Amino acid sequence: MELTGAEIVVRSLADxxxxxxFGYPGGAALHIYDALYKQDRVQHILAxxxxxxxxxxxxxxxxxxxxxxxLVTSGPGVTxxxxxxxxxxxxxxxxxxxxxxxxxxxxxxxxxxxxDTVGVTRPCVKHNFLVKDVADLAVTIxxxxxxASTGRPGPVVIDVPKDVTANSTKYSYPKSVKMRSYAPxxxxxxxxxKRAVELLLNAERPIIYTGGGxxxxxxxxxxxxxxxxxxxxxxxxxxxxxxxxxSDPLFIGMLGMHGTYESNMAMYECDVMLAVGARFDDRVxxxxxxxxxxxxxIHVDADPTSIGKNVRVEVPIVGEAKxxxxxxxxxxxxxGKRSNGEAIEKWWQRIKEWQGLKSLNYDRDSELIKxxxxxxxxxxxxxxxxxxxxxxxxxxxWAAQFYHFDQPRRWINSGGLGTMGxxxxxxxxxxxxxxxxxxxxxxxxxxxxxxxxxxxxxxxYDLPIKIVxxxxxxxxxxxxxxxxxxxxxxSHSYMDALPDFVHLAESFGHTGICVxxxxxxxxxxxxxxxxxxxxxxxxFITDQTENVYPMIAAGAGHNEMHLQPxxxxxxxxxxxxA
Numbered sequence: 001m002e003l004t005g006a007e008i009v010v011r012s013l014a015d016x017x018x019x020x021x022f023g024y025p026g027g028a029a030l031h032i033y034d035a036l037y038k039q040d041r042v043q044h045i046l047a048x049x050x051x052x053x054x055x056x057x058x059x060x061x062x063x064x065x066x067x068x069x070x071l072v073t074s075g076p077g078v079t080x081x082x083x084x085x086x087x088x089x090x091x092x093x094x095x096x097x098x099x100x101x102x103x104x105x106x107x108x109x110x111x112x113x114x115x116d117t118v119g120v121t122r123p124c125v126k127h128n129f130l131v132k133d134v135a136d137l138a139v140t141i142x143x144x145x146x147x148a149s150t151g152r153p154g155p156v157v158i159d160v161p162k163d164v165t166a167n168s169t170k171y172s173y174p175k176s177v178k179m180r181s182y183a184p185x186x187x188x189x190x191x192x193x194k195r196a197v198e199l200l201l202n203a204e205r206p207i208i209y210t211g212g213g214x215x216x217x218x219x220x221x222x223x224x225x226x227x228x229x230x231x232x233x234x235x236x237x238x239x240x241x242x243x244x245x246x247s248d249p250l251f252i253g254m255l256g257m258h259g260t261y262e263s264n265m266a267m268y269e270c271d272v273m274l275a276v277g278a279r280f281d282d283r284v285x286x287x288x289x290x291x292x293x294x295x296x297x298i299h300v301d302a303d304p305t306s307i308g309k310n311v312r313v314e315v316p317i318v319g320e321a322k323x324x325x326x327x328x329x330x331x332x333x334x335x336g337k338r339s340n341g342e343a344i345e346k347w348w349q350r351i352k353e354w355q356g357l358k359s360l361n362y363d364r365d366s367e368l369i370k371x372x373x374x375x376x377x378x379x380x381x382x383x384x385x386x387x388x389x390x391x392x393x394x395x396x397x398w399a400a401q402f403y404h405f406d407q408p409r410r411w412i413n414s415g416g417l418g419t420m421g422x423x424x425x426x427x428x429x430x431x432x433x434x435x436x437x438x439x440x441x442x443x444x445x446x447x448x449x450x451x452x453x454x455x456x457x458x459x460x461y462d463l464p465i466k467i468v469x470x471x472x473x474x475x476x477x478x479x480x481x482x483x484x485x486x487x488x489x490x491s492h493s494y495m496d497a498l499p500d501f502v503h504l505a506e507s508f509g510h511t512g513i514c515v516x517x518x519x520x521x522x523x524x525x526x527x528x529x530x531x532x533x534x535x536x537x538x539x540f541i542t543d544q545t546e547n548v549y550p551m552i553a554a555g556a557g558h559n560e561m562h563l564q565p566x567x568x569x570x571x572x573x574x575x576x577x578a
Contacts, residue, residue, distance in 0.1 A: 005134040005165040006031035009098060012141040014041040015173040018069050020060065020432055021045065022053040026073020027113060028100030031165035033071075045432060045461060048453040050077050052425040054084020054097065055451065059426030060433045061093050062412045063387060065218060067148050068429065070097040075113030078120065083419060086124035088155040090416025091239060092216055094148040095155035096141075103163040104132055117159040126154030134167040142174045151184030152303035153216055184302065188319030188327060196274070196298040196315045197331040203272035204343035205294075205350075206232045209255065212239030212415065213277015213301060214321050215408040220244070222325035223276065229332045231344065233351055235263040237278055239415040242405035252351060253360075256284040257552045258397040261359035261561060262351050264550070267292055268558035269350075276300045277321045280310040281416070290557030300324045359550045360401055361564055368543040369518050371395060371470045374525075375402035378440065378468060381525045386438040387412060387430045391423035391447030394476035397548045399442040421450030424467070428454060431463045438466070438529065445471045445498055445539075455508040458535050466528050467537045469501060472544045480547045484562075505537035512537045 003011060009032050013021065022045045025033045036044050047053035050072045057068030068088075072081050078099050088095045102111040118128050127147050129140050137160070144156040200206060208230070214223050220243050227234045227250050234244045235255040244251055253260030255267055267273070273295045278284070285291045288310060298315040299307045307316045317324055362372045375398050378386075388403055389412040390396040396413055405411050412430060414422040427441040441448075448469060458465060470476075478493040502512030511534050515524045521540070528536040550561040 001171050002168050003171040004031065004035070004168050005137050005160065006035040008134065008137045008169070008171055009141065009160065009165065010035040010039060010042060011171060012138050012173050013069060014039070016141070016145055018042055018067070021069045021071050022047055022056045022060070022429065023071030024048075024050050024053055024073070024077060026077045026100065028074035028102060028162045029071060029077070030100075031162065032098070032100065032160075044071070045428075046457065047425065048456050049451065050080035051083050051421065052428075052451050052454045052457065054081045054095070055087065055419075055422050055425035056429035056432070056454075057095055058084060058088050058093050058422075059389060059412050059429030061088075061095060061429075062426070063409050063430040064433045065216075065409065067094040067096055067145055070095065072097065073100045073113065074102055074117070075115045077113075078115055078117045082121060082124060085121055085155045085157070087414050087417045087419045087422060089124045089126065091212060091414065092153050093155070094153035096144045096148050097155060097157045099157060099159050100165070101130070101159045101161040104161045105163070107161065117157065121157045125157050128157035128159065130159045131164055132161065134164050134169045137164065138171060138173050139177065142177050143179065146177050146179075147182060151182075152213070152301075152306070185304075185318050186320050186323050188300065188317040188324040190327065192315055192317045193324060193327050194331060196317060197328055199272055199296060199298060199315060200230060200232075200274060201332070201338055202340060203232075204340060205269055205271040205347045206230070206274070206344075207266050207270040207272075208232050208234040208274045208276070209237075209267065209278055210234065210240045210243050210276045211237040211278025214240055214243035215277075217277060217302065217321040219277070219321035219325055220408045222322055222329060224248075225329050226325050226332070229329060233266055233348070235259070235267065237284055237415070238400055238413070240278065241400060241411045242408040245406040246404035247406050252355070254400055257286070258401065258548050258550065261357050261550055261563065262354035264552065264558040264561060265354045266351055270295050272296050272298070274298045274300070276325065277302075279306045285310065286552050286557050287555050290559075292558075357563070359561075359563055362546075366518065366543060369515070369521060369540055371398050371472070371540070371542045371546055372402050373518060374468065374470060374521055374540050374542070375399055375442070377522050377525055378442070379403045381522065381529055382438055382440065386410070386440050387427075387434065389413065389423045389427040389430060389439070389441045391441075391443040392418045392420050393444050393447060394472075394480065394546075394548050395442050395444045395447075395470040398470070420447040424448060424465070425451050425454045425457075427465045428457060428461075428463055431465055432461070440466045440468055442468045442470065444476055445469060445473065445495055445501070446475045452504070455505065455510060455535070459509045462533075463535060464531075464533050465535050467535070469537065469539045470542050471498075471501070471539050472542045472546070473498065474544060477548070483547070484553070501537055501539040505535075510535040510537055512539065514539045514541065516541045
């Protein structure tokens with residue numbers, strides 16, 4: 001069967017099993033858009049901005065484990081998508097972006113809407129291709145999906161000149177591909193796995209620290225079995241929340257800059273650390289010179305370049321988390337056959353002392369709406385069973401702290417790049433993937449404005465997303481840092497010309513509600529989720545002065561946390577527990 005390049009792109013996506021493509025048309029991609037029009041196997045979702053399209057595909061991928069797919073045109077279409085590509089790259093999210101390009105004979109001539117797509121995207125993707133021959137198109141698409149979804153996942157760009165989409169060739173989509181230069185490791189080294197288990201079984205102050213790699217690798221069941229078999233404390237990174245059930249008594253909360261006191265202190269004092277699918281980034285480690293000074297570290301990761309990059313690792317294991325943890329579980333004996341039981345009991349007593357500090361406390365008697373209270377009520381009203389997307393800032397941290405995730409792929413946020421504007425379009429992708437599910441976007445008045453145009457997309461496709469706007473009239477996290485570290489010089493962090501979000505939502509054809517009193521919060525949330533077929537924008541007017549605690553300041557160690565201020569209102573100081 002002979003097809004044009006444009007038809008090959010669409011047929012290849014369909015044969016790959018793609019059901020949804022997020023994008024925005026333009027001249028260099030019009031042949032592909034015409035081919036989309038002529039078929040019904042792949043549905044195109046029209047975003048209102050290419051950044052929104054990439055974030056929507058990203059949310060789709062995070063919520064399903066599938067590869068998110070994006071279609072954009074050349075030039076500004078590609079450059080608008082770069083932020084979304086970088087977001088996916090930092091968080092290891094599988095994505096394939098197909099970009100139109102000027103005809104091959106014009107490449108390098110500064111043609112209309114030309115940009116060096118390969119050069120521009122190279123630093124923020126896993127791989128990219130420029131296809132100059134239509135005969136290479138189908139196999140290139142197969143390679144792109146293989147690279148994006150295996151090993152450490154990530155975004156892949158396929159740059160397709162317009163003449164390539166017009167030319168024709170015989171179509172055959174390969175069932176599989178092999179690449180000599182790319183052969184991801186699935187199974188871990190058995191000797192290293194055995195050594196790791198021996199180290200864990202002899203630990204006196206162990207901790208299990210897991211990241212987004214557990215979720216991207218589908219290893220949540222294996223991790224849960226490991227943690228419960230060992231009976232050791234488990235902590236998740238921001239990206240790893242839901243990889244281990246938050247309701248399990250072995251879970252000690254999120255760690256890192258805004259993690260719980262008990263998780264950070266346990267990391268600081270541990271003697272053996274099992275790290276799975278985590279990259280030891282600066283928001284987790286704090287000052288590397290002060291990080292876990294007595295720990296012997298076991299690091300499991302699909303990406304060999306992540307192991308030993310930031311911290312010294314005693315037992316490196318390259319392999320997929322699911323495979324490695326399954327092999328470890330086979331070697332872990334029953335509790336009764338271990339010699340470290342007494343030490344582990346003492347370790348848990350120490351952890352419970354730290355838990356007794358209740359580091360996530362806040363003023364529940366406030367006459368102003370506390371953002372933490374809104375998230376607690378959100379968890380209560382949804383029964384903990386919603387998909388929660390977020391933007392970036394204080395609201396993101398409060399959602400991570402107070403919405404307790406028992407399942408993977410329910411917490412959708414930009415962790416590594418910290419992309420404001422991510423939450424709303426990501427929620428669109430989640431809702432497209434799970435049309436019957438409850439999807440809530442937790443955002444702030446600064447973040448939501450960055451991709452607010454996607455309210456139009458939500459209207460076009462009848463997406464009943466629930467938007468929880470924690471409105472403190474500031475760029476909240478910027479203001480918090482300015483308060484702590486810049487002597488309260490609030491340089492350009494106050495939002496001085498906000499829209500009336502109720503009327504703004506209504507102008508897009510949605511429902512808007514403003515809530516100003518704590519007594520109204522629960523009823524407002526119940527009303528919002530009662531409107532199952534509507535997008536509801538709930539604008540909560542919150543306490544402007546509220547800060548996120550605990551907090552590890554830049555350059556500090558895990559044992560140097562700032563906690564909630566004392567009742568005298570003094571500047572936050574690290575408080576120690578005996």
